[in-house]
Amino acid sequence: MTDKQRDIWKNRIAVFFAWVAALLFFFPIFWMVLTGFKTENQAIAIPPLLFFEPTLENFTEINERTNYSKFALNSIITSFGGTLLALLIAIPSAYAMAFNPGRWTKDILMWMLSTKMLPAVGVLMPIYFLAQNSGLYDTKAVLVIIYAMINLPIVMLILFNYFREIPKEILEASRMDGTSTFNEIRQVVMPLAWGGIASTALLSIILCWNEAFWSIVLTTTDASTLTAFVASFQAPEGLFWAKVSAVSTLACAPIVVFGWLAQKQLVQGMTFGAVK
Amino acid sequence: MNPALVRWLQAPSIVLLLIWMIVPLSMTIYFSTIRYNLLYPERKGFIGLSNYEFFYTDPSFYPALINTLVLVGSVLIITVVLGLAVSLLIDRPFWGRGVARVMLISPFFIMPTVSALVWKNMLMDPNNGLFAAAANALGMTPIEWLQDFPLLSIIIMVSWQWTPFAILIFMTSLQSQDQEQKEAATLDGAGFWSQFYHLTLPHLARPISIVILIQMIFHLAIFAEIFVTTSGGPGVQSTNLTYLIYIQSQQAFDVGVASAGGVFAIILANIVAIFLIRAIGKTLTV
Known part of the structure; x- marks a missing residue:
């Protein structure tokens, strides 16, 4: 590998870890938003649900309850x-x-x-x-x-x-x-x-x-x-x-x-x- | 502008802040020297330093002090090290950098009570939380985070909120780093660590010390995260000084002792503030 190739790979690895960090830090927020679109049963389901049919029920019910x-x-x-x-x-x-x-x-x-x-x-x-x-x-x-x-x-x-x-x-x-x-x-x-x-x-x-x-x-x-x-x-x-x-x-x-x-x-x- | 007008324009902010500082402060100091419990309003009078003695001989005082120091110290180490690492990683052009940046700093804007609830319920809950699900999937016993590691749990939550702050500050100051110097160093064959040690770290020395001092001021006063998650427990395992004083005033109704604690908190914060003010003074040009 030439020096230039090595630099490119170093850069790619850094970018990879930058994205890993970004995804990890953002994950709790993503999960919170996602849970807002679940039903109460889906929200506490085990194993946790990543894919589900989203509902707006929580947002409409917030004001009633x-x-x-x-x-x-x-x-x-x-x-x-x-x-x-x-x-x-x-x-x-x-x-x-x-x-x-x-x-x-x-x-x-x-x-x-x-x-x-x-x-x-x-x-x-x-x-x-x-x-x-x-x-x-x-x-x-x-x-x-x-x-x-x-x-x-x-x-x-x-x-x-x-x-x-x-x-x-x-x-x-x-x-x-x-x-x-x-x-x-x-x-x-x-x-x-x-x-x-x-x-x-x-x-x-x-x-x-x-x-x-x-x-x-x-x-x-x-x-x-x-x-x-x-x-x-x-x-x-x-x-x-x-x-x-x-x-x-x-x-x-x-x-x-x-x-x-x-x-x-x-x-x-x-x-x-x-x-x- | 004539000098009289200048004085009049400045007066409101100075007078209001002076009142805001002096009135409550002198009341706290006064309360701390009298016997004053809302449950026994008839017993009053000057008692010297007894409230202070009561505050620091309280069996909760020593654990709360240690918890405060551990909390502040650990969060500082985590946020500064992680903040440095991440800001160096994203200090290069790449596709989607703006999005990654926004994702990284977002936790700082989440209100503390919300982030405490998200961590407490959806992530750390031993039955239905994500961490428990991950542990189960790996065949391990889920950890009862808030029960068994209350202080560590708080440290994790606060670090999640404040690492983005460190990233934001370091990222901003890295942008003002001399790129030519770095390129010259690369041409001379200086490796990453030697560049980091000789160029980047000296450049970031000031921002690092500012981040440390500001976080100390804020973390000495951590309240909402504890209030929402552990209520200082189990026992006093996650009670810090702020929470202890809050308990003294709102649950034991002992105004005198709570005020003595307040004076102690003010002195502690002032020790940090002196250094912070000095650091700020160097940059403020008039």
């Missing part, structure tokens, strides 16, 4: 609400910091990121009492507020990095024309930063949607999100594998797609900007 749409709506409201609130707070601040950095800007940003590193369980009791005493326990509002606060540091950082990439000359030109700051943000900065804001929102929605600690601790029935709803199937009597799989498939599908779209922001956001 459970309050799926209520929980889905709660998830949508809390993750979009939390994201929107975080953006509203973060956009002006990140804008000011990016275009007028001061002596403390870096320290402020670092401090903000450090609040994200506080373990939730460390403030479990205070948040629990504050929610109870303010009447916000088991409401969507409390989750919106908490999701906004826990994602604010990451949203700030990514927006800051986006705003910094906007050339300052454009702003100076518009300032010469006598544009007010509000109009400057609205007419000049926003159109340029729009893509960045949208993908930041996408990342924030993913993180809110999959948040499990606060939604389990702070809700009982009214405001439970899909993560808490799925957790309620943990009991042994909840052995409806096909239905749980159908619920899980519906709950995860949109976010997995969002995740594929927001890979770049995810890398930046999850590493606090340390890897771009």
